[in-house]
Amino acid sequence: MxxxxxxxxxxxxxxxxxxxxxxxxxxxxxxxxxxxxxxxxxxxxxxxxxxxxxxxxxxxxxxxxxxxxxxxxxxxxxxxxxxxxxxxxxxxxxxxxxxxxxxxxxxxxxxxxxxxxxxxxxxxxxxxxxxxxxxxxxxxxxxxxxxxxxxxxxxxxVDIRKFSPGLRDEKLIEKLKIQNCPAIISLRNFDPIYNLETLIKSIPLVLKEVPEAKFIIAGRGPEEEKLKNFAKNLKVLESIRFVGWISNEELPAYLRTVDIYVSTSLSDAGIASSTTEAMACGLPVVITNTGENDKWIDDGENGFLVGAKNPRALAEKMVVLLRNRILREKFGAEARETVMEKNxxxxxxxxxxxxxxxxx
CATH class of the missing domain: 3.40.50.2000 (Glycogen Phosphorylase B;)
Incomplete structure (x- = not known):
């Protein structure tokens, strides 16, 4: 053919x-x-x-x-x-x-x-x-x-062979300077549709409860400088690692090294590929309840769904997961099962x- x-x-x-x-x-x-x-x-x-x-x-x-x-x-x-x-x-x-x-x-x-x-x-x-x-x-x-x-x-x-649970990457931990720190990752690009401003607004609220938390924000796009300046104005820049675009080859190591995946997108067709890759790696996810995300995430069972443009709700769910390792592991295991079965x-x-x- x-x-x-x-x-x-x-x-x-x-x-x-x-x-x-x-x-x-x-x-x-x-x-x-x-x-x-x-x-x-x-x-x-x-x-x-x-x-x-x-x-x-x-x-x-x-x-x-x-x-x-x-x-x-x-x-x-x-x-x-x-x-x-x-x-x-x-x-x-x-x-x-x-x-x-x-x-x-x-x-x-x-x-x-x-x-x-x-x-x-x-x-x-x-x-x-x-x-x-x-x-x-x-x-x-x-x-x-x-x-x-x-x-x-x-x-x-999602390639469930490539994206699978594994050990944390110690070299990456050192590179990102997140030793002994819980880490949250976002992989959506710096475009208005992905609404990263909401994520950055949520960071001071998370830090108030979990001061040592670090945020890995990966991607590229027209709003990059605007978002960095916004983080600086909120005085949370030191808690953020803007790492640029992560190649597909490097991505599994990042996902195995962090604790939570978040997506603040205002619109998704089906579930985002980066979300399913995080799920396949056994990460708990906190994502917006948009598109058909609710067909993949059963809120409170294999992840959390939050309303769009709601930094307080987003922060609350991240804090719940950061404080509860057993819940993180449960959500992560259930999320991987969902992807293996359906995607x-x-x-x-x-x-x-x-x-x-x-x-x-």
Missing amino acids: KICFLAGANSIHSYRWIKFFADKGYEVHWISLVPNIFGNIKGVEFYRFREFPAKPLDILFNAIPVRKLIRKINPDILHAHYAGVNGVLGALSGFHPFVLTAWGSDILIVSKNRLVKLFIKFALKKADLITCDAEHMKEAMIELGADSSKIKIVYFG DYYREMEKMEKIYQNLI
């Missing part, structure tokens, strides 16, 4: 999806408008097209050359990830069978723009099959005109493999 992907080469989600099929021995071609941050992948032919400052220009100037390349490759399956530019380019290629995977913000947020909404409706209409990772995403796409019979739920999945990367990709085979 020959598969051609239209997907951003700066996303770990694209990389993991594509690498699975390359590792299975399929002929894989990867088209992207952004640079490949992962380097060469054995069995993958990579093509880069120019990215323009405005999304309509991406479509205008790339539609014909991308169409020509797809025709030349002549794959058995064309699969676009993200219903925006990639989805539209896939739809405009006229190639079939055409699979489209919606990621979340493309449907829930970006499609609120009138022009973008027209583009996305066009891509959804042209797709032979659509995947997403949440029922409310499915409903949103049906409202945009997608055929419900063409939509399948396929999770991005195994290999099982989800094998599900996708069967979907491809049925389309040919």
